[in-house]
Amino acid sequence: MLKTIIKRDGRTAEFHPQKIADAVEKSFQACAAMQDRATAEQIAATVVEKLESGAIEGTPTVEGVQDLVEETLIESGFVQTAKAYILYRAERSRVRDVNSRLIQTLKDITFSKAADSDMKRENANIDADTAMGTMLKYGSESAKQFYEMCVIDPRYAKAHREGDIHIHDMDFYTLTTTCCQIELRKLFKGGFSTGHGVLREPNDISSYAALACIAIQSNQNDQHGGQSVCDFDYGLAVGVRKTYRRLFKKHIAEGIDLLTDIADDRDFAEKTLARIEEETGTIASLEMDADFRAAVVAALVEAGADEATADRIVAYAEKNASRDTDRQTFQAMEALVHNLNTMHSRAGAQTPFSSVNYGMDTSPEGRMVIKNMLLATEEGLGSGETPIFPVQIFRVKEGVNYNPEDPNYDLFKLAMHCSAKRLFPNFSFLDAPFNAQYYKGTPETEIAYMGCRTRVMGNVYDPDREVTPGRGNLSFTSINLPRLAIRAKGDIDLFFDLLDSKLQLVTGQLDERFEIQARKHVYNAPFLMGQGVWIDSEKLSPTDVQRDVLKHGTLTTGFIGLAECLVALTGQHHGQSPEAQRLGLEIVGHMRSYCDRVSQERGMNYSLIATPAEGLSGRFVRIDRERYGVIPGVTDRDYYTNGFHVPVYYDISAYDKIALEAPYHALTNGGHISYIELDGDPSDNLEAFESVIRYMKDCGMGYGSVNHPVDRDPVCGYNGIIEDVCPKCGRSEDAHNQPFERIRRITGYLVGTLDRFNDAKRAEESQRVKHAVPMPESAE
Ligand SMILES: [Zn+2]
Numbered sequence: 001m002l003k004t005i006i007k008r009d010g011r012t013a014e015f016h017p018q019k020i021a022d023a024v025e026k027s028f029q030a031c032a033a034m035q036d037r038a039t040a041e042q043i044a045a046t047v048v049e050k051l052e053s054g055a056i057e058g059t060p061t062v063e064g065v066q067d068l069v070e071e072t073l074i075e076s077g078f079v080q081t082a083k084a085y086i087l088y089r090a091e092r093s094r095v096r097d098v099n100s101r102l103i104q105t106l107k108d109i110t111f112s113k114a115a116d117s118d119m120k121r122e123n124a125n126i127d128a129d130t131a132m133g134t135m136l137k138y139g140s141e142s143a144k145q146f147y148e149m150c151v152i153d154p155r156y157a158k159a160h161r162e163g164d165i166h167i168h169d170m171d172f173y174t175l176t177t178t179c180c181q182i183e184l185r186k187l188f189k190g191g192f193s194t195g196h197g198v199l200r201e202p203n204d205i206s207s208y209a210a211l212a213c214i215a216i217q218s219n220q221n222d223q224h225g226g227q228s229v230c231d232f233d234y235g236l237a238v239g240v241r242k243t244y245r246r247l248f249k250k251h252i253a254e255g256i257d258l259l260t261d262i263a264d265d266r267d268f269a270e271k272t273l274a275r276i277e278e279e280t281g282t283i284a285s286l287e288m289d290a291d292f293r294a295a296v297v298a299a300l301v302e303a304g305a306d307e308a309t310a311d312r313i314v315a316y317a318e319k320n321a322s323r324d325t326d327r328q329t330f331q332a333m334e335a336l337v338h339n340l341n342t343m344h345s346r347a348g349a350q351t352p353f354s355s356v357n358y359g360m361d362t363s364p365e366g367r368m369v370i371k372n373m374l375l376a377t378e379e380g381l382g383s384g385e386t387p388i389f390p391v392q393i394f395r396v397k398e399g400v401n402y403n404p405e406d407p408n409y410d411l412f413k414l415a416m417h418c419s420a421k422r423l424f425p426n427f428s429f430l431d432a433p434f435n436a437q438y439y440k441g442t443p444e445t446e447i448a449y450m451g452c453r454t455r456v457m458g459n460v461y462d463p464d465r466e467v468t469p470g471r472g473n474l475s476f477t478s479i480n481l482p483r484l485a486i487r488a489k490g491d492i493d494l495f496f497d498l499l500d501s502k503l504q505l506v507t508g509q510l511d512e513r514f515e516i517q518a519r520k521h522v523y524n525a526p527f528l529m530g531q532g533v534w535i536d537s538e539k540l541s542p543t544d545v546q547r548d549v550l551k552h553g554t555l556t557t558g559f560i561g562l563a564e565c566l567v568a569l570t571g572q573h574h575g576q577s578p579e580a581q582r583l584g585l586e587i588v589g590h591m592r593s594y595c596d597r598v599s600q601e602r603g604m605n606y607s608l609i610a611t612p613a614e615g616l617s618g619r620f621v622r623i624d625r626e627r628y629g630v631i632p633g634v635t636d637r638d639y640y641t642n643g644f645h646v647p648v649y650y651d652i653s654a655y656d657k658i659a660l661e662a663p664y665h666a667l668t669n670g671g672h673i674s675y676i677e678l679d680g681d682p683s684d685n686l687e688a689f690e691s692v693i694r695y696m697k698d699c700g701m702g703y704g705s706v707n708h709p710v711d712r713d714p715v716c717g718y719n720g721i722i723e724d725v726c727p728k729c730g731r732s733e734d735a736h737n738q739p740f741e742r743i744r745r746i747t748g749y750l751v752g753t754l755d756r757f758n759d760a761k762r763a764e765e766s767q768r769v770k771h772a773v774p775m776p777e778s779a780e
Pocket of ligand 1: 731
């Protein structure tokens with residue numbers, strides 16, 4: 001009589017024939033075979049007979065027994081049931097595979113160094129060698145595998161696993177939405193709560209700046225993607241105004257004390273200014289109201305000062321209040337940049353993905369914010385390091401800052417000066433037709449970009465609310481374009497058929513994820529929703545679901561590798577041939593029309609993004625190379641080209657690259673960016689830098705930036721380009737055993753060290769060619 005059996009892990013266990021009967025019974029049920037328990041037990045008994053008559057030599061294994069069960073079912077005429085039984089086994093072993101894969105992943109996280117593991121370097125802004133970074137990785141990897149196995153529809157999970165599509169930020173599948181455009185003015189009005197007490201409406205620029213950081217940090221805990229302030233200049237200008245008012249009062253009191261016999265200077269200044277504010281309905285400000293000023297002079301004369309002295313006191317207060325406000329604004333911006341590069345979020349493992357948009361506020365206070373933000377950025381962090389955060393976006397617009405006669409022209413020039421040294425700000429273009437169409441002269445209709453390139457503006461759900469504040473992307477999923485082209489083998493019609501089926505698949509998956517997000521309650525996102533950061537969330541109570549307000553957000557389809565896709569279809573990419581460019585525009589245009597059509601049908605915002613390929617550029621190509629081999633120009637590198645970009649390794653002038661990529665900006669309403677790589681230090685050639693930015697605008701781009709090397713020697717503090725030897729102190733990298741810092745931009749974010757890049761991104765970075773900027777004769 002058979003007593004034991006060998007399990008998969010090699011251990012011996014008791015043999016129970018009823019377990020065979022259980023499995024067979026389940027298989028009967030699965031294929032709706034009208035058989036009862038008795039039949040199942042009969043099958044099990046036959047299997048036991050076979051075992052006892054020596055069908056398997058020695059102690060049987062689980063697999064061996066299962067083979068016998070299958071055989072017996074087929075012999076007994078239960079062919080369908082045998083099939084169901086095979087499926088049941090396959091399913092069980094898949095679950096076992098996932099379990100062992102999870103264990104293997106957890107081992108990797110625990111025992112391998114980030115330097116040796118691509119998985120640990122997936123996000124370059126997380127140090128996966130730290131305790132909190134590791135803890136985050138445990139959670140993230142376990143969550144991904146759990147969702148893949150138990151939550152996501154198997155069709156989508158399979159497409160993701162096999163590299164047809166990529167579901168971004170899958171570890172947050174059931175938890176959060178991606179990103180949000182935060183409006184500071186709304187947030188500051190009346191103060192807000194971070195969960196540990198209410199913060200009152202702030203009273204000067206330093207508290208405004210500090211609270212802006214706290215808002216970004218708090219919101220980051222409720223979302224997995226970027227936090228973008230959409231009204232940075234307008235929002236902080238309020239703080240500058242309050243600061244000036246306070247300082248003016250202080251300096252008036254000083255003047256009274258020094259130059260008059262008026263007793264109790266502070267009390268006098270306090271009461272007098274309060275009265276005049278009440279009477280004139282205005283306050284002391286950088287742009288001083290003439291009546292206000294006259295009233296202050298008159299009050300001083302009335303209190304006994306002579307006319308000349310009274311005027312002198314006011315002039316003294318104006319001059320000093322203005323100077324001190326400027327200095328305090330600079331310090332506030334310096335502190336803000338410092339905070340955003342050091343404060344942590346997400347279980348303490350990384351700084352928030354912060355972005356700030358500015359450039360359009362022409363008030364003296366807004367201008368002071370912009371100017372000092374740029375100066376603080378250009379100065380760098382404590383030891384002159386280049387700030388990684390926030391991603392800064394300077395809005396360019398004719399009539400505001402683009403031409404010499406424009407009020408903020410000086411700030412546009414300063415922005416380019418800063419960017420030529422520090423890589424930020426990037427530049428967004430409000431005159432591009434697809435951005436201009438929404439602009440109605442108000443801050444909330446100015447386009448905003450998320451650092452990584454996300455853009456949320458049009459609103460099919462509520463066409464009256466085509467505004468930036470409080471909206472963001474809900475989730476996005478990318479299509480592997482090169483694979484579709486490889487499969488189509490040059491057949492363009494087939495390619496478009498395959499593309500359509502993937503577009504439908506992605507929409508279905510985005511809908512599935514939206515259903516999960518929509519059922520979350522306000523209390524699940526205590527800051528984003530609880531504090532009214534997200535549009536209309538202030539109208540909800542904590543136990544309401546998020547569904548309706550989330551519909552202001554976007555469900556976004558992304559794509560990667562247009563260049564390799566075109567090579568696979570036509571033999572050339574869009575940098576090489578006009579035909580390829582035409583086809584490229586047709587492909588991206590096709591995807592966009594699909595998204596527009598679905599938006600109209602469902603009354604929700606489906607948009608198209610040129611995917612920021614963090615973590616993805618290498619994954620698709622690795623899977624495709626395994627499957628289809630090395631195809632020249634397609635799978636022969638370690639990465640697929642970002643979105644619609646002309647390949648980084650392709651030699652092309654800056655102007656040609658801009659002209660080729662610009663039309664894709666108009667098609668990708670969910671986000672886009674173009675980069676130009678400049679050689680050398682553009683600070684020494686600002687003309688070239690400026691001509692690139694201006695050409696981007698002329699060609700109708702929405703968002704662009706210039707990459708150039710920014711190195712720093714932490715030993716002597718030199719900032720600039722360092723080849724092998726530091727030009728300032730002459731040391732090489734080996735001396736002092738301290739590497740040079742090399743700031744590079746990877747999919748939109750600056751990264752301070754190449755160590756944390758994954759292999760694909762390192763390969764991409766090393767193959768970038770510089771784009772020549774031919775200058776006209778007159779500019780020489
Ligand atoms: Zn040095």
